[in-house]
Amino acid sequence: xHSSEIPVAHTPTxxxxxxxxxxxxxxxxxxxxxxxxxxxxxxxxxxxxRGGVQVAxxxxxxxxxxxxxxxxxxxxxxGGGTIADCRADGTEENGVHDVSVFDYTTPxxxxxxxxxxxxxLRPVGMPxxxxxxxxxxxxxxxxxxxxxxxxxxxxxxxxxxx
Numbered sequence: 001x002h003s004s005e006i007p008v009a010h011t012p013t014x015x016x017x018x019x020x021x022x023x024x025x026x027x028x029x030x031x032x033x034x035x036x037x038x039x040x041x042x043x044x045x046x047x048x049x050r051g052g053v054q055v056a057x058x059x060x061x062x063x064x065x066x067x068x069x070x071x072x073x074x075x076x077x078x079g080g081g082t083i084a085d086c087r088a089d090g091t092e093e094n095g096v097h098d099v100s101v102f103d104y105t106t107p108x109x110x111x112x113x114x115x116x117x118x119x120x121l122r123p124v125g126m127p128x129x130x131x132x133x134x135x136x137x138x139x140x141x142x143x144x145x146x147x148x149x150x151x152x153x154x155x156x157x158x159x160x161x162x
Contacts, residue, residue, distance in 0.1 A: 001027045003030050003074035004072075009076060011098050011099050013104070016082075025074065030071050035114045039070060041157040042067045043065065045063070046156045050149045066078060073089050075088055081104065085098070090111060090113040108123065110131075119132065119133040130146070131146075132144050140155060
C-alpha cells in the first residue's frame with residue numbers, strides 16, 4: 001500500500017490523550033524516499049537544553065515521548081497529544097495542517113522537507129524558523145526548536161520502526 005492511499009490523520013479535539021492513537025501508516029509498504037533520515041519508532045527524551053542551559057528535571061521536555069511513522073515521503077509525528085501528518089515534499093499544500101500542541105485549537109500550517117538527511121519543518125508566516133530532527137552519530141534523534149527559546153532535545157529510540 002502506498003502512503004497516498006492512506007487518509008491524512010489529524011489531532012482529535014482536545015488532543016489524543018495519554019496514549020498514542022492507533023498506527024496511521026501501519027499498512028504502508030512504500031520504501032522511504034532517498035535522503036530521508038529513518039526516524040521511525042518511539043523516542044524518549046534523555047537530555048534537553050533551552051538557550052544552551054540544561055532544563056530542570058521536572059521540565060515537561062524531560063518526560064516527552066513521541067512516535068514517528070514514515071512511508072515514502074510521508075511522515076507522521078505523534079507527540080504531546082498532537083498528530084502532525086504530512087508529506088516532506090517542501091510544499092505548503094502537503095505540509096502539516098493541524099493544531100498547536102500548546103492549546104489544541106490554534107491552527108498551524110507547516111511546510112515539511114527532507115534536506116541532507118534532516119527533517120525540516122518551516123511554519124508558514126514565521127520566516128527564519130526551522131524546527132529540525134536528525135540522527136546523531138550515536139543513533140539518537142536531535143530535535144531543535146528555535147521558536148521555544150532555543151530548545152535542543154536529545155531523544156533515544158526505545159522501540160524500532162512501528
